[in-house]
Every structure is written in structure tokens, then in C-alpha cells.
Amino acid sequence: MAYARQLDGSVGTHNIATRSHQANTSPMRQLLTALLFALPALGFGITPTLADGDAAAGASVFNRCAACHQVGAGAGNGVGPHLNGLFSRPIAGVPDYDYSSALSQRAGAIWNPQLMTDYIADPGSFIGERSRMPAQRLRPDQVANLIAYLQSL
Numbered sequence: 001m002a003y004a005r006q007l008d009g010s011v012g013t014h015n016i017a018t019r020s021h022q023a024n025t026s027p028m029r030q031l032l033t034a035l036l037f038a039l040p041a042l043g044f045g046i047t048p049t050l051a052d053g054d055a056a057a058g059a060s061v062f063n064r065c066a067a068c069h070q071v072g073a074g075a076g077n078g079v080g081p082h083l084n085g086l087f088s089r090p091i092a093g094v095p096d097y098d099y100s101s102a103l104s105q106r107a108g109a110i111w112n113p114q115l116m117t118d119y120i121a122d123p124g125s126f127i128g129e130r131s132r133m134p135a136q137r138l139r140p141d142q143v144a145n146l147i148a149y150l151q152s153l
């Protein structure tokens, strides 16, 4: 029994030594191994998906909206409509807010993250005329965080 364990151990050690020896002497193998580990990391780091958002970070991104939009308990309309429950609301759906007629004409659809991403990047293109809401220059990760924040309200 003790002998078998010793034998297993020495076989295992031998395998590990052989593998690291091959890795050290094969630049191609080292490159491939590095790529295998690096590619998923790069994919997640550079192109965050809409689902990756961090609501806490999104709260500070919302500071850019807060001059015109209110959220949370007791939120009302300001320069723009309040944004509570945005992703279950129809476009131009706050009854007591005076929307542009161009945005009201889009009222058939319910806001979702993709629609909002398109809208805030260029409200004028979205409604087809000059908008009262200025375009928001945000990085994709900031938009993802903002979406997570709005979804958390």
C-alpha cells in the first residue's frame, strides 16, 4: 500500500516535470496557452454586455441625468419626466409630462435597455428632429451600469 502510494507519487511528479519542460521549450505552446487564458479575459473586459451592469456605479452615472430627471420615492417631473419603472413604461408614458410630439409618436413601444441606449446616445436621431434632451456621451460600461441602476429602482 505504502509502496503503491509512493509509486503513484513519483509517476505524478515525473509527469508534471515533463509537462513544464515541454512548455518551457516550446514558444508556440506557450503562446497558445497564453492566448487560451487571455481571450476570455479580454472579451469580458473590453466588451461588457448590457447584463454586466453595476447598479451602485450606475447611481453615480445618473448624476449626469439628475439635472433634468428625478428617480426614487416621491420623484416628480422636472425638465424631463421622472424615470421610475422606465423599463416597463411605454415611450412618452408619464401622463402629466408634456412630451415633444415627436417622442409621443414613438409611444407604441415599451422602453427596454437597447431602446434607451440608442435614445440617450442621440435623442435627435431617435425622434427624427431636434430634441430638448441633449445627447449623452457615455462609454458602454457606463450605459450598462446606468441600466442596472434604473432596473434596481
Ligand code: HEC
Residues within 6 Å of the ligand: 061, 062, 064, 065, 066, 067, 068, 069, 079, 080, 081, 083, 086, 089, 090, 091, 092, 093, 094, 098, 099, 100, 102, 103, 116, 119, 120, 127, 131, 132, 133, 134, 136, 146
Ligand atoms: C438637460 C436635460 C436632460 C438631461 C441632462 C437628460 N435628459 Fe433625458 N429627457 C430630457 C427631456 C426634456 C426629455 C423629454 C424629451 C421629449 O419630450 O422629446 C427627456 C426624456 C428622456 C427619456 C424618455 C422618457 C419617457 O418617458 O419616454 C429617457 C429614457 C431619458 N430622457 C433618459 C435620460 C438619461 C438616462 C439621462 C442621463 C444619462 C438623461 N435623460 C439626461 C432632458 C434631459
